[in-house]
Amino acid sequence: MNFHLKLYSKLPATAISCYNQSIMQEIYWPEYIEMPVKLKLADLHIHTTGSDGKLTPREAVDRAIDGGLAAIAITDHDTIEPALEAMAYAGNRLTVIPGVERTDSLLRHHLALFPDGFTDNPASLKKWERLAWMVQDTHELGGKVYASHPHSMATPSLGRRAIFFLIKHSNPLVYIDGFEVFNGAVADNPFGRSNEKTLDFYRRYRPYLGAAIGGTDSHRKKLGRVVTIFPANMSIKEALESGTTGVAFSGETDTPPLCELIPQTLSSWYHAFKLHRS
Secondary structure, three states: OOOOOEEOOOHHHHHHOOOOOOOOOEEEOOOOOOOOOEEEEEEEEEEEOOOOOOHHHHHHHHHHHOOOOOOEEOEOOOOHHHHHHHHHHHOOOEEEOOOEEEEOOOOOOOEOOOOOOOOOOOOHHHHHHHHHHHHHHHOOOOOOEEEEOOOOOOEOOHHHHHHHHHHHOOOOOOHHHHHHEEEEHHHOOOOOOOOOHHHHHHHHHHHEEEEEEOOOOOOHHHHHHOEEEEOOOOHHHHHHHHOOOEEEEOOOOOOOHHHHHHHHHHHHHHHHHHHHHO
C-alpha cells in the first residue's frame, strides 16, 4: 500500500497493550488534539450474513473479542436485526453498536449508528428528498450519521455534491456526525482508490464533517484491519460525540479474488438499485 495516513508510523506500545496485533502501520490522529497515551480500538463498519457478509453476527462478536477490540458496529444493509442479535449475544463482553448501512434513492450509502430502531424508506420520496429524510429519521431515532467510503466509485457512496447538500441543509436535523476517512474495502478493491482523497477532503472541511472514523467494511472474515482509535478513558460513544477519535490501518489487506470481487461489487450496486426501484 502506498497510502499514508501520516503523523504516526505506529502506535506506542502502551496504546496497543489491549490488542493482539503488535503494530498498526498507518495512523491518523487529528492534529488539533493531543494523542492520548492509551487508546482503545473499534471496528465501526462490519457486514454479516444478515446482508452480504460471510460471518454470522455471533461469529463477528467472537472474532472481535478474540482480536482484542473494545467495540464494533454491525452495519448490515438496510436492516438493524443482525446488530440487535450481536448485541444480545455479546452482553457485557464487548460493546456492540447497533447500526445500519442505509441506501437512498440515488443509490448512495451512509452509516446510521446508535439508532433506536429503523424506519423503512418512504417510497413516495425521491432523489434528494429521501436522503434528507433518512438523515433526519436517524437523528430523530437518537442515532448518528456517518458518511461511509465517501467518494468511492466502486461502491454506492456519498459524493462531494451529496456531502455539501447535507452540511448546507437548512433542516437542523439534517447534518453529518462523522466521516469514514479510511475504509478497508476501498483499500482492498483495485477498482476504487479513494481513501487518500477522502482524508484530504476531511482535513479541509473537518469542522463540518464531525468525528473521523475508520472501519474494515468487512464482507469476508477478517475484522480489525482498519479501526477507529479513541481514548481508553472514554466510551466509544463519548469519543465520537466529542470528536476525540482517529483511525489506524494495520497494513493487512483482504482482497478477494476477482471471481469474488467483481460479483461483490455488482451485488452492492444491484442491492442499491433494487431498493431504489421499490
